[in-house]
Amino acid sequence: DDIKLVSGNQKPEIPQVTNLLSDGSFEELGTVGGDFSLQSIWELTGTPGTNDRGANLKIDSSGANDGSYGINYWHGSSTEDDFTIAQTISVTAGTYVLSYDIYGGDYSQENSANTTISVLQEETIVASEFISPSGTYATITLPDLSLVEGEVTIAIRIQTTASNTWIKLDNFVLTAKQ
16 A cells, blocks of 8 residues: 655544533433432433332433433333423524434324424424334434524423333433534
């Protein structure tokens, strides 16, 4: 092989992507045992139910795609669950990209229609998608988000009537589009 290195050549710089969400992989929330009252990053609204194995909602290693923690939800009864996990941050005007990892099953739009990821700005829904089941971890990216300067809320709503519904979520990343 006739490969020659020339002085001064450098690898191209890869731009660093900054996640605007704090604790998007739930590592900090996991270190406080998933107790939302012990941190102020993610807010829990509503009350997840319980099943014969304890709480339906856990922040633990079983929910992690990578790292030590992630959202681990298992609904083991026919009693409806309906709660939201949300984070609000400030942004400048521009185009943004939101992605997350999911692994889940045994639910559908018929029995869990409001299991969604939503982006809200000034209480207006900018984007909202059904969190579709996935047989293995998959990274989902929402279509580009056009946001104005101000506060934006990323809301994960889990609402289901289906027994044995399970969802694992991790690695929520909101970035400014380059």
